[in-house]
Amino acid sequence: MQIAHVVFIVLLLSLISINCFASGSVAGQPSVSWHETEPVRVVVRSTSDWGRIMFDDLNGTNTNGIKIASVLSSGWLTEKKPEYTIDVGKKIPWQDQLYNGTVVRYGDQVAFFKGLGDFQYSEAYADLTLDVNESMPQIYVWLMSGGNGTSTFEINSISTGGTIWRDIVVGNGLTQQVRRIMSPEPFFGSGRAGDLTVMAWLVGALVFVVLLNFPVPELLAKKIRQRRRDDSKSSHDRE
Numbered sequence: 001m002q003i004a005h006v007v008f009i010v011l012l013l014s015l016i017s018i019n020c021f022a023s024g025s026v027a028g029q030p031s032v033s034w035h036e037t038e039p040v041r042v043v044v045r046s047t048s049d050w051g052r053i054m055f056d057d058l059n060g061t062n063t064n065g066i067k068i069a070s071v072l073s074s075g076w077l078t079e080k081k082p083e084y085t086i087d088v089g090k091k092i093p094w095q096d097q098l099y100n101g102t103v104v105r106y107g108d109q110v111a112f113f114k115g116l117g118d119f120q121y122s123e124a125y126a127d128l129t130l131d132v133n134e135s136m137p138q139i140y141v142w143l144m145s146g147g148n149g150t151s152t153f154e155i156n157s158i159s160t161g162g163t164i165w166r167d168i169v170v171g172n173g174l175t176q177q178v179r180r181i182m183s184p185e186p187f188f189g190s191g192r193a194g195d196l197t198v199m200a201w202l203v204g205a206l207v208f209v210v211l212l213n214f215p216v217p218e219l220l221a222k223k224i225r226q227r228r229r230d231d232s233k234s235s236h237d238r239e
Contacts, residue, residue, distance in 0.1 A: 056108045
């Protein structure tokens, strides 16, 4: 096998090993792998008087695997009254109701407030980039709402217009806090497909090089010559 081919195979194996390491597959120990998404649009369609989607855990430490990386823009897609507000950002304070009172917590969130008792249909949005921990098999967000309205929360890709994730909270007259689990994969679908394609090409190239250097023609020719000699010897013996 020529030296150039050996070097080529070594480089291919190195690239495959680097890819496995980057994917957190070394020694079976998954690594923390935060990656920023492409811009997404969070849309809230609601007849509730307030609500929020929180990209954080309740302690504000982002152990949930998804957080806000940057805020691009935000606003209302329906009529905005003077008392309507929307808060978008990192570690925004919010009040959590406990049995014996309230406590102020902090978290990455998109939150709207229309005023108590305002159940008129409205739509708010926030354009963001998110940081997602791809090493986690599941990530989650918190959805919160109050009153008797219904709120639909969506995360859409700005580039494709496709829906990455959607969920609904139906009001029951009380403040609700529900945790919604999702996979990190839809946020990086095209990137993962690209990685698999690269891996397939690398493996294919490796197999091709090995086959080129494997003496298949020589073995076939040798076998044919041996077969002819055996046939010739057999014919000579019969004579």
